Amino acid sequence: MKRFTYIIKRSEVEGVLSMPDYVGIIEEAFRLTGRGGVEMPPKIYLSFPRGDLRCMPAYIPSLNIAGMKNVNVHPGNKDLPAVMGTISLFDPETGYPLAIIDGTHITNMRTGAAGGVAVKYLAREDARTAAFIGAGTQARSQLAAILSVRPRLSRVAVFDLDGEKAGDYATWANKKFKVEAVQAESVSAAVKGADIIVTTTPSRGPVLFSGDVRDGVHINAVGADAKGKQELDPEILKRARVVIDNREQASKSGEINVPLSRGIIRTEDIHGTIGEILTGQKPGRQSPGEITVFDSTGLAIQDVTSALEIYKRLLADPEREKKLEKIDFLS
Secondary structure, three states: OOOOEEEEOHHHHOOOOOHHHHHHHHHHHHHHHHHOOOEOOOOEEEEEOOEEEEEEEEEEHHHOEEEEEEEEEOOOOOOOOOEEEEEEEEOOOOOOEEEEEEOHHHHHHHHHHHHHHHHHHHOOOOOOEEEEEOOOHHHHHHHHHHHHHOOOOOEEEEEOOOHHHHHHHHHHHHHHHOOEEEEOOOHHHHHOOOOEEEEOOOOEEEEEOHHHOOOOOEEEEOOOOOOOOEEEOHHHHHHOEEEEOOHHHHHHHOOOHHHHHOOOOOHHHEEEEHHHHHOOOOOOOOOOOOOEEEEOOOOHHHHHHHHHHHHHHHHHOHHHHHHOEEEOOOO
């Protein structure tokens, strides 16, 4: 029987799944990690003079799928996105490549969705205000995901070192989601009174300090995704219930990597993984006054499950399927 490998471009990926779709997929992906049975080594990094390349494999027996994401991070790219990727899906029984899918849009959406899942289970249900430190592409995805699980959110403040970018973000948020969105002059001003704080910067030192973080806040720490990166004052982590997505990966490249390596916090100080919370092995938020932190490093299972759903939906639609490029990989 002749087999084909589908080549699925970004324009064919966009619009297949809504943000609520991604939130549901990522929530189930976290549950799968919490139950075990997923083969998922931590990311492998190749470091370049001004960026890096990451390789992220996962095998999910219950879904009969394996996949690999290759993704770069090059902050400051002028004519290209800072993050670009491809996701390859494989048949575990034969190893045949089923599809090579643009991963740039999926990476953005699934990362935002992971933040949405964290807010759903860790933020206060009465959260009404959010602050964003960093106004790039991921900050937009995070807001969309948060609003899908906290639709009564009504006010957004944003700070970015690039004031024009922050202003554009506030205008976009107001127009797209009809929320009150304001540009703040400092991190302190942005987070004042916030119920949810999202950090999405490439910083290698704290940008959010304990003195500016009030009790009851939930924080999505998204920017620290490689060794040496850090956005939060370690004193925040010492005050908070800290939840991570993967122990090994977060310890090496997440928000906790720097304070762990310096002995400021211990592995025993980490409450657990989001998968353990979703499967009932660990409790989530325990009181309105506690601080919760989600350390998001990004897992291969998020990419593979999202890409698999897109692949299935496209192939199930005859009109869309016939427009896809496909190759006989072995010809």
